């Protein structure tokens with residue numbers, strides 16, 4: 340039997356690295372960072388830390404309104420892309436008696452909160468921005484910056500006339516099923532009384548900022564904020580940079596994930612001194628953004644957007660053997676890593692599973708070697724370059740794409756502080772960040788420490804949902820999510836959730852949310868239509884009374900009384916007893932309401 344080395348040489352005769360060495364290095368680097376406290380290392384943004392999540396720097400602070408009393412068909416909780424798409428799809432089905440409740444001051448969710456300098460979406464705009472064909476909008480570039488996305492969110496809201504369906508600056512405090520009334524009661528921190536047939540929870544995966552549990556974090560007396568609540572009053576400037584008020588400030592950034600990669604270049608340009616505290620370096624690939632070619636855009640055939648996003652999803656799943664329409668960093672990674680998988684599909688039987696895994700691993704090593712070489716080519720200080728190299732497989736962390744981040748470490752005023760060995764920043768004092776036993780005095784600490792994406796479901800929404808028999812959704816989910824298709828849960832009637840758990844995941848989140856929104860609004864529409872029909876049948880029978888039946892039974896046989904066998908069915912099959920004028924009034928009122936209640940069109 341061939342040795343491991345021979346096998347490798349036979350499969351990859353030109354390999355210029357030792358896979359075993361890389362495997363060992365990856366394990367060592369993982370162990371440097373592994374902490375026993377796991378997810379418990381993070382603090383919830385509540386209590387003394389609530390301001391990191393609750394403060395909204397984008398609206399006037401004082402806002403009051405009278406409590407609302409509403410009876411609705413649907414309440415959507417959350418006005419990010421998932422809530423927005425749900426509202427749009429409900430409207431499309433002429434379901435209009437709904438509200439979208441949102442804690443922020445406008446639509447947008449992630450794109451409402453994350454306005455830090457340089458914020459941009461890594462997913463190609465032609466796939467990511469939904470409803471481009473419907474709204475007739477052409478994205479400016481292949482990758483959109485946050486302000487353009489936020490504008491598009493508002494555009495979709497306008498297009499579907501969702502503005503007056505939204506209740507902003509309002510936090511839901513409880514959702515409770517009222518068994519006797521077969522309705523949900525939605526309570527809010529503004530003491531609204533809302534009853535509704537259906538609830539759709541669209542609270543999003545990145546709605547709660549996460550803070551590191553660094554000892555002393557609450558002692559710091561300087562300025563501090565989370566990247567998703569950027570304080571431009573303090574830094575100066577806006578999303579495009581110009582953070583001029585930092586000219587005399589020493590700034591610390593804690594975290595080096597996708598967010599930090601985008602904002603660090605701007606901080607580096609303006610801060611008097613910038614300290615970037617890094618536990619794990621990100622994999623930073625080329626961005627290569629470019630303006631949209633309007634001739635190309637105009638030439639796209641109707642239906643192009645769904646086609647494109649499905650092509651993207653298929654490519655990422657390794658199922659697309661044909662044209663890669665998006666052809667970017669995401670699909671490049673998968674094309675390489677998926678090489679073995681494709682080979683298996685096209686040449687079934689030729690590859691064993693072990694070989695498949697090995698081929699995929701080698702492709703990953705090659706990709707990450709390129710990422711590491713890029714660091715050497717870009718960062719002048721070899722010590723910093725060494726620290727900026729990611730030693731893990733590509734999809735251990737979200738890959739990032741940026742053409743200015745690595746260059747920032749060539750500035751004399753930018754300092755990379757590697758905290759891997761201490762498994763994080765050591766301590767924070769009233770004036771400083773302490774790392775590796777050294778004190779860094781700073782005026783401002785910016786937490787680029789991410790969101791509660793995978794923590795306990797209840798931790799991510801600060802209200803309870805109480806279903807049949809007083810059961811809390813979070814007790815029902817104590818051992819993990821329990822859903823049908825990731826959308827509904829037993830014991831929680833007429834309740835749906837749009838999200839990322841127990842359904843097919845895609846990094847192109849808006850497409851994923853849109854598909855779910857379409858499905859849920861279809862179900863609600865069908866239920867309502869069936870109910871409308873059932874209600875009309877009951878009304879016909881009620882109005883028919885017993886009169887016509889007893890009369891017909893006395894009659895001589897004929898088709899009027901089914902040849903003398905008139906039964907219950909005859910009453911159901913009669914006309915509308917109050918007569919044609921009353922019926923016409925009823926239809927006219929139905930038309931004037933404009934919501935086409937009970938109808939489905941295709």
Ligand code: NDP
Nearest residue numbers: 459460461551594595596597598618619737763764788789
């Ligand atoms: P992440 O969770 O990705 O990153 C948090 C960072 O904080 C990590 O670098 C982490 O280090 C670091 N950190 C945490 N605790 C400590 C500590 N005690 N000491 C030092 N460092 C610490 O958050 P992001 O906001 O960057 O990204 C969150 C998600 O948002 C992304 O995964 C992505 O889905 C989305 N996003 C998408 C963007 C896009 O499309 N362009 C842009 C920005 C965000 P460590 O890695 O070692 O844990």
